[in-house]
Amino acid sequence: MKKLLLLGGDATLLPVIKSAKARGYCVITCDYLPDNIAHKYSDEYINYSTTDKEGILTWAEANKIDGVLTFTDSGVITAAYICDRMGLARLGSYEAIEIIQNKDQFRTFLRENGCNAPLFRKYTKRDMPEMEPLDFHFPVMIKPVDAAGSKGVTKVVAKEDLCSACEYALEFSTRKEIIVEEFIDPVGPQIHGDCFVKDGKIVFIYLGDHHFDAGINNLVPVSTTWPSVHSEETLKKVEQQIQMFINKVGFMNGCMNIESRISKADSKAYLIDVGARSGGNYTPYVIQYASGFNFIEAMLNFSMERKPYAQTVNKQGFFAYLVIHAEKDGILAKVTIDDRLNDKIVERHDYIPAGGHVRSFRGANAAIGIVIAKFDSMDEMQQVSNHLNEYIHVESIPLVV
Incomplete structure (x- = not known):
């Protein structure tokens, strides 16, 4: 029996x-949280931090694992390391995955390889007193160089707010490093989606639009909607940049998640x-509902069988994920979904029960x-995604200080 x-x-x-x-x-799940729900459904659970690449590699070699997959940022570099050392099916070289997963290396690589890249500079905590990005x-x-999910990210509009934003970003960086980069003022919404790569070529891609709750944090998306409101010509610009990056960095197989903007300044992606x-x-x-492309089966075929997965793709309909989120820290009392959404819901996944602690949606x-x-x-989808608080209402009890 093959082991995943x-x-x-x-x-x-x-x-x-x-x-x-x-x-x-045979499915083995791994993290340092034994009560996580996936462990109840796997055949075996092992208790390691997903960042413990040496410990997990030792276990994987001893147990003759046939494939390693992850769908979280914390496990990507570890999965790449194990696949590289064991000769398993891999996304690309370990070095390529490190570039992709670290924001400073990623930005440097873009700039040095002719891809469109915003002006940026990396700083460590030691640099902070002399920090003076005059250019x-x-x-x-x-942004922290090594955090995901928009954690620690701030848009700074005035120099006097720079240091506090940097200190905030450092809280979320394991390496205690941050980047300062120019803000790309976008034409239309920020573009977001997934693609699938086979032998270094994009074989499937579906890009949609990010939506944000400006009342809390205009940097953490509360929804992505498919299809995009951007033109096919615009989306092609993004795809060309992605393929160019893939060619240069040596990403060979598997999923890639993308966030992109079209700049008002130069119309580039x-x-x-x-x-x-x-x-x-x-x-x-969501993309599978909207297109028919099954990322899970494609990844399993790549990782465990080392062969492509034949799929029929048909992009149609209007689909979105909607994030249930709180404005302030507190204790969850109730989540109310407007009756207008009842017949629109395909799936609902609740992470926190009533009585649980909720946090302001800043990551x-x-x-x-x-x-x-x-x-x-499209109009109905845009109305809901742009006014989500009118359709999903979270009631919480303020924390007593």
């Missing part, structure tokens, strides 16, 4: 486990972020749950 090691343990792995078991694989024009973006994994917030599952890890919805028209 999955790095992670949250609910998004349940469809992966189901598909892998249907193929007859930047405000606003600028402050800029890659804001990429990840060597499928997107969060159930992105690959993707503060989500209370996810709704996958199907709409009758």
Whole structure:
């Protein structure tokens, strides 16, 4: 029986486990949280941090694992390391995955290889007293080099707010490093989606539009909607930049998550972020509803069988994920979904029960749950995604200080 090691343990792995078991694989899940739900459905659980690449490699070699997959940022570099050392099916070289997963290396690589890249500079905590990005024009973006889900990210519009934003970003960086980069003022919404790569070529891609809750944080998406409102010509610009980056960096097989903007200044497509994994917030599952492309089966075939997975793709309909989120920290009392959404809901996933602690939605890890919805028209989908608080209401009890 072939053995599949999955790095992670949250609910998004349940469809992966189901598909892998249907193929007859033995499924092992791994993280340092034994109560995570995926471990209840896998054949075996091992307790390691998903960043412990040496420890997991030793276990994987001893247990003769046939494939390693992850759908979280924390496990991507570890999965690449194990596959590289064991000669398993891999996304690309370990060095390529490191470039993709680290924002400073990613930005440097883009600039040095002729891809469109915003002006940026890396700083460490030691640099902070002398920090003086004289060649930047405000606003600028402050980001930890090694955090995902928009954690620690701030848009700074004035110099006097720079240091506090940098200190905030450092809190989320394991390496205690940040980047300051120019803000790309976009034409239309930020573009987001997943693609699948086979032998270094994009064989499937579906890009949609990000939506944000400006009342809380205009940097953490509360929805992505498919299809995009951008023209095919515009989306082709993004795809060309992605393929150019893939060619240069040597990413060979598997999922890639993309965030991009079209600049008002020069009409070029800029890659804001990429990840060597499928997107969060159930992105690959929404795309499957919207197109028929099954990322799970494609990844299992690549990782465990080393062969392509034949698929019929038909992009149609209007689909979105909607993030259930709170405005302030507190204790969750109730989530109310407007009756107008009832017949639109395809799936609903609640992460936190009533009585649980909720946080202000300043990072993707503060989500209370996810709704996958199907709409009758583009206008209806845009109305809901742009005014989400009118359709999903979260009641919480303030924390007593």
